[in-house]
Amino acid sequence: MKILPEPNRSASQTSTVVQLRNWRRGISADKVIGLVPTMGALHEGHRSLIRRAREQCDLVALTIFVNPTQFAPDEDFSTYPRTHEQDLEIARAENVDLVYLANTEELYPAGFATLIDLPALSQRLCGISRPHFFAGVSLIVLKLFHLFEPDKTYFGEKDYQQLVIIEQMTRDLDLDVEIVRCPIVREPDGLALSSRNVNLSAAAREDAQVLSRSLFLARQRWQAGEVIATHLREEALRSYGTEVDLDYLEVLDRDSLEPLVYIQPERGAVICVAANVGGVRLIDNIVLEPH
């Protein structure tokens, strides 16, 4: 497994970006390259992305970068978990070909001036409390697409709004990369895996179950034939007491993220939820598959 920047080469003359480009240029055009962009603190959710990439691609590249442009000053950039040693072990165990430990100074040098945004999709849901988040995500993903020129790239459905934004950006900008959606991985009690879960206290960990529980209940009613989105939303909201600070819970169109009143059975929907649980921001969602 190749690691960039190379750990044993102190103060290399060549920038990591140049090393990366050289690596990329050495790969023949008939090889399928899969990219798994992450912020590290890898868990079983990330492993599922890597495994899917391993199945579908000749070469698998993993990036680990806690991207500062997607955090606001009052957010958890500094306390976001960082577990590089463990991440590298996981990458090795999963047969990753290249790990790119990206570096803020190289990716955002002095004078950096480019912004990218999809305001119609980024300024709703999580974007209301995190107005710069998706612009930061779009920017780093676009940069990584340019650096790796992957054939396929792997994102978890857990970050549903992010996934929709990256898919839309990819179409809009004519990027020749396939976005592979990977299903949410959950704890036995339903909690969606997240690197932030390690920051939950024992009590908050208990309280956090309400997110997935509420979504499962709403999905049961959808499966039983309910097509009025507001009824499903009310059903889901009934689960919440005062133990979590709910940010939003919405029944949305799966592509446009527009809130729905009536769900076309042949189209389905997605229910997205975000809440602050004991000081940790958690999100979850469930897709209501078409009948």
Added chain:
Amino acid sequence: MKILPEPNRSASQTSTVVQLRNWRRGISADKVIGLVPTMGALHEGHRSLIRRAREQCDLVALTIFVNPTQFAPDEDFSTYPRTHEQDLEIARAENVDLVYLANTEELYPAGFATLIDLPALSQRLCGISRPHFFAGVSLIVLKLFHLFEPDKTYFGEKDYQQLVIIEQMTRDLDLDVEIVRCPIVREPDGLALSSRNVNLSAAAREDAQVLSRSLFLARQRWQAGEVIATHLREEALRSYGTEVDLDYLEVLDRDSLEPLVYIQPERGAVICVAANVGGVRLIDNIVLEPH
């Protein structure tokens, strides 16, 4: 010479974007691809870009697209000259390999949501009177870079601010493409070639000379040793009467486009000017080469 969309194929089933991708995929990795993005109405300035590309590249692609996202509703999108037949003759004469006659519906389909901007560079100079112009330029250039994946791409120094913005975007987004700067081509009396020149009346054509004349005078003083930017600016401004409606004339850093007071002799500068001449917006500039 290949033309996309293919003119003799009526209502092709395959989108032009897909045809373009197929063309691109058929080119082996050792070939150097040069891209010349234009809005058509080709003149000797464009020909100089194509010739430069022809010298340096194995394959030359020319795009012709009057990009609507870089025009404001009150601007000259509808009167911008369109001379497709003549453009294709020029492309043939210059041995272009592929002409892409881009199509608004394919490049900006319904639901298009992505914006890109470099506000620190785009909101000054031409960006004051044309606040959306450079965001539109950046967007279409980025899309064309993705569609063609060129090795080199050719832009005229005539659109100096545009060139700086595209260079900055290319660096910021880690795009693996070389931006080749091509010098301004001028009429014998100094007027910088522009597709918009055909819209000048005979009187306005005469008046338009003041732009280049003022720049040449300022450059003479620079060459004679003047390093105070404000003196050069005053020298240039002395040429202007009431015959043209001056928008701006500024002495700027060549990379950051910051206005200068003192010019470091070893760094040089650029003087940029924009004016409305008989209802036609013209721009020009001159680089003050380092001593």
